[in-house]
Amino acid sequence: MNWFLDMCILIFYSSEDKSLFSVKTIEFISKHQNDKFLVCYYISEENLPKWIKRQQIIIKEVIKKIIDSSYKIGDSEEGSFLYPKDKQKAEKLFIQSSLIDNKGLFINKIQMSQKEQELRIMQFIEQKTKKVIPISEIDPDLKSNIAMLLKNHSDAKTLASGIQQHNKEHLTMLTNDKKDWTKQNIELAINENSKLAEKYPEIPEIKYLF
């Protein structure tokens, strides 16, 4: 069995944070350890590094705020790359730091936690997955049609990679994004264009973590 993984699967697997997402992901991977896991190059080479970079910026912003409590998270040049949800994460971490007397220890802990997460994701990709569909081979028409529907280029590139790979070897997509990663969305995007429908006759099944 081939499983084409959404980026969140890699993150939840590596986080081991006892959240439902993380528990379910670890259960799934361990239950299917003899199956093959596929990750597209777009995730491993572009989207994930960007996400990791944002995590690093979050930590740096928290440290700056710990050093100078008047500092506003996101005010630095780099901080402007953060999304509102990233700033909220930074605020949460800062609140957590305020409950702890030993700031040095806390700074070490958040840095280590980020690094652990980063390295475990990289390890998972290197040791447990096969990379598929180089970014340059993503079908631009397929990607555009999906992006028009979802209004999200990142998901569009990942889904297009999965669909293309599925037409080379049978796979099931694994995610927990029930809003965008739906069979209906994929069918709409492909069937809107007769050439695409002809090129990608097989549509992969999508499975959700829970």
Place this chain on the structure above:
Amino acid sequence: MKGDGKTEGNELSEATSNFLLDGPASINDVCKKLDISWATAKAALEEMTVKGIVKEIVSNPKIRIFKLSIDPAFYGVPLTREQKGQALFLFQNIRQEWHKQSDKPLLSTTLQKIAVDVAIECKCDIPVVTFHYGMVVPVVDTSFFEYKTPVNSSQILQSIKNVIPSHNNRCKDEIDSQYTKYKMFLFQSKEGLKEALNNQKKEKDPSLEKVQSALSDFLIKCPTDNKSYELFDLCYNFSSKINGLILTKGFSSNIEEVKEAFDILWDLITTNFFFKEIEKYVGPDKKEVFEYIKSSQILAKKANVEERINYLGSLINLSEEIKLPMDEESIAIRRILAEGAEEE
């Protein structure tokens, strides 16, 4: 500067040297100051370079900057002849007074520390800036650069007499005592980190916590203002690579690389401090030259630091299993970091 032959050449060389006593200058500055053509100024400076009278310290398609070979200012920053003269007067008189008060040889570290105390106490126009091992008077103690006795010489001499007894001339004590006296917290933290890194070699893994704690302390003391954000970033990246090495059990075996990278990082940090602090001593007519000297120094060092930090990253071995800490706090941090991943 009109005339012919050798005499004219010598006069030109003398006038140029005299102009350069107030710090480095570009070919443009020289031709404007001496009212000569650009080509003449260029030829004169090149000839003086061959003779060893001047050195070209910035050379790029936009500008060429020359300094006197005997100019004692650190990095050739443009200080006036009076500023350099007062500093040299200070050094010379500290040495003389030291030998009156002690029969032990004066360490160059002690000389600098006394000079800083006196310069600050006298509130005179002697530059005092932060450098690799603390605050310094950024002038090389040399006898080649001639100077006049400053107008406030008696005040300086009295201050030297007062300050010397508080210095014990032991290198480590001199450094530590300056860090404490002037509240140089980042420098104190650097000493802690250096010590932890040096002990790591002897004690192996049990001392890793000391390294991590010293590293966090160092990061806390790093400046985070907007002007220093690049430095903070580099310190963070360095710290992140160290954490990666620790997590993948590659730290002890690469300790020498880590120490070397830290030394280079520290060199860049203190060079940045140096240029930031010395700027206020540089006259408006020398600002352009100053900026070029500053860039030429900092850019090369920064590139070197980035390369070293990347190299540390390349030493991280992903085949080592990473065991996550399962205490409540670490789990909570990881949960926050993973939040919203399904929307990515």
